[in-house]
Amino acid sequence: CGQCVQVCPVEAIHLADLADGYGLGVPYIDARAQACDFSCDGLQCVLACPTGALTHSLNYPSQTRMGFARVARPDTCLAVQGKGFKGQARGADYRGKLRFDEVDRWNPIPVADHPYDLELCDLCVRQCPIEIRIAQCADGKPPSGDQNQCPPRHAIRLQPVGDGKAMLPVIEDGCVGCGVCEMICPVEETVIVIDLDKTADTLSA
Numbered sequence: 001c002g003q004c005v006q007v008c009p010v011e012a013i014h015l016a017d018l019a020d021g022y023g024l025g026v027p028y029i030d031a032r033a034q035a036c037d038f039s040c041d042g043l044q045c046v047l048a049c050p051t052g053a054l055t056h057s058l059n060y061p062s063q064t065r066m067g068f069a070r071v072a073r074p075d076t077c078l079a080v081q082g083k084g085f086k087g088q089a090r091g092a093d094y095r096g097k098l099r100f101d102e103v104d105r106w107n108p109i110p111v112a113d114h115p116y117d118l119e120l121c122d123l124c125v126r127q128c129p130i131e132i133r134i135a136q137c138a139d140g141k142p143p144s145g146d147q148n149q150c151p152p153r154h155a156i157r158l159q160p161v162g163d164g165k166a167m168l169p170v171i172e173d174g175c176v177g178c179g180v181c182e183m184i185c186p187v188e189e190t191v192i193v194i195d196l197d198k199t200a201d202t203l204s205a
Helices: 003-007 044-048 129-138 180-184
Strands: 013-015 027-029 068-071 085-087 116-118 156-160 167-171 192-195
Touching: 003 013, 003 044, 068 167, 180 192
Parallel strands: none
Antiparallel strands: 013 027, 068 192, 085 116, 156 167
16 A cells, blocks of 8 residues: 555665566665664554554554664675775665754654765664664663663674774664665675574574
8 A cells, every 4th residue: 555655764765576576566675785773663554554554553663573684794894804995885865764862852864965974883882773772771862751662682793803993883672674784884785684584582492
């Protein structure tokens, strides 16, 4: 029906065509093109769904399970190489959007309009919506003033490797598969990918 497509503030949701491999009309997210960053806070896609295809028992981002992130190409990761990042994460022509609280609490802006200057690249952790919420809650400022928005578990962290400043992204069981880490990664091909057929709940199954 496309209700979820219409309400998504970052336009992350699309309806599959025959060539997409999901089934005609099935809603899907191509995280590399545009991930779900939970800009809406209230899971508007779930609220808009009239059929129950999106589970109505979900109320908060940390409860969702869209997939699970995987560090697919660690050797190309800038953090693993001990390198920083400066500039636009995906280049000037990239059209994806994220909500940057320090710029505009309510409205997503183009990633291309938010350049970085990082001594060590940590974009996958820095922009993770779960980690952002954990930091906000630790500062006593939960999203929308709602303590229920505080995730109970971490989603991603950087782990030291070797003797230098190199760091390896490690996916934690609080990952919900939103895909922001895949989307924001400045390396081509992306270091982190989302496995849509796995979640934190099924990895050990």
